[in-house]
Amino acid sequence: MPIVIENLTYTYQTGSVNAFTALKDISLTIEDGEFVGLIGHTGSGKSTLIQQLNGLMQPTSGRVTVDGFDMNDKKQRKSGRALVGMVFQYPDYQLFDETVYKDISFGPKNLKLDEAEIDRRVREAMRLVGLDFDEFAEKSPFELSGGEKRRTALAGIIAMYPKYLVLDEPMAGLDPSGRKAVLEMIEGFRKQLGCAVVMVSHSMDDIARSAEKVVVLRSGEIFKMGTPREIFSMADELNEMGLEPPFAARMAASLRRGGIDLPHGLYTNEALVDALEAWKRGEKHV
Numbered sequence: 001m002p003i004v005i006e007n008l009t010y011t012y013q014t015g016s017v018n019a020f021t022a023l024k025d026i027s028l029t030i031e032d033g034e035f036v037g038l039i040g041h042t043g044s045g046k047s048t049l050i051q052q053l054n055g056l057m058q059p060t061s062g063r064v065t066v067d068g069f070d071m072n073d074k075k076q077r078k079s080g081r082a083l084v085g086m087v088f089q090y091p092d093y094q095l096f097d098e099t100v101y102k103d104i105s106f107g108p109k110n111l112k113l114d115e116a117e118i119d120r121r122v123r124e125a126m127r128l129v130g131l132d133f134d135e136f137a138e139k140s141p142f143e144l145s146g147g148e149k150r151r152t153a154l155a156g157i158i159a160m161y162p163k164y165l166v167l168d169e170p171m172a173g174l175d176p177s178g179r180k181a182v183l184e185m186i187e188g189f190r191k192q193l194g195c196a197v198v199m200v201s202h203s204m205d206d207i208a209r210s211a212e213k214v215v216v217l218r219s220g221e222i223f224k225m226g227t228p229r230e231i232f233s234m235a236d237e238l239n240e241m242g243l244e245p246p247f248a249a250r251m252a253a254s255l256r257r258g259g260i261d262l263p264h265g266l267y268t269n270e271a272l273v274d275a276l277e278a279w280k281r282g283e284k285h286v
């Protein structure tokens, strides 16, 4: 069963003079196991939208159901929330326990799993996020580097085996190799746990690489939704919104302008390389 968002509108501080409608009439489905990329300029409503997925905020009007559980209903919300693992934009604030081990085991403990299963999950989660057990388990989260803190926060969420993993800018502030490592990690545990992923990212390249469905928010509304190929073919619209298309799409466009006949709809580096090799061999594309 999926997450279904129907005609969701959300207003901050309703009824006050500062009332601000951050989401307008959003309808969207997140299917089992799907990788959804959420993009949009700053302030477009991305963080507000994903916080509706675990019931942290409830719709002002409209409905969010998680596997049938209505997130507007207090009792059902609890069941729905248990299926959604959320990693915030600044995961440092999610860490609070004395040791990395205790921090990661906090969630599984709340699920009332037995000690052996908790231990197994903590070890597995640490392995999946690339934190060496012997080196990190007994460390204080406060001794960790930024990247290690983020890994610990991620491990704490995946140890709960969420059915839906929701990530707000998980790669923000990391260098290119750190970004790649975190993205590979996310792909890795999606494969292993079979969870759906909803990822907010500023990087079109990261979204292009991993997402199966891309949702573009603009001023609180869904501007476009489609496959990466469909979305990243709209270079002009993306540029207009201040969103830079993926590197491969931009490169293909300038090569085309320079007279190199490349097919449209290229948005990953791999596809660009393949197309250039075909071009070099003198092959005509259709």
Ligand SMILES: Nc1ncnc2c1ncn2[C@@H]1O[C@H](COP(=O)(O)OP(=O)(O)O)[C@@H](O)[C@H]1O
Pocket (backbone or CB within 6 Å): 012, 013, 020, 022, 040, 041, 042, 043, 044, 045, 046, 047, 048, 049
């Ligand atoms: N607590 C709040 N009260 C009032 N307005 C808010 C609050 N939080 C966010 N907003 C506004 O809602 C809009 C969407 O914010 P946000 O969801 O954080 O966007 P994004 O994550 O895409 O940058 C922004 O215009 C922002 O200023």
Ligand SMILES: [Mg+2]
Pocket (backbone or CB within 6 Å): 046, 047, 048, 089, 168
């Ligand atoms: Mg945000």
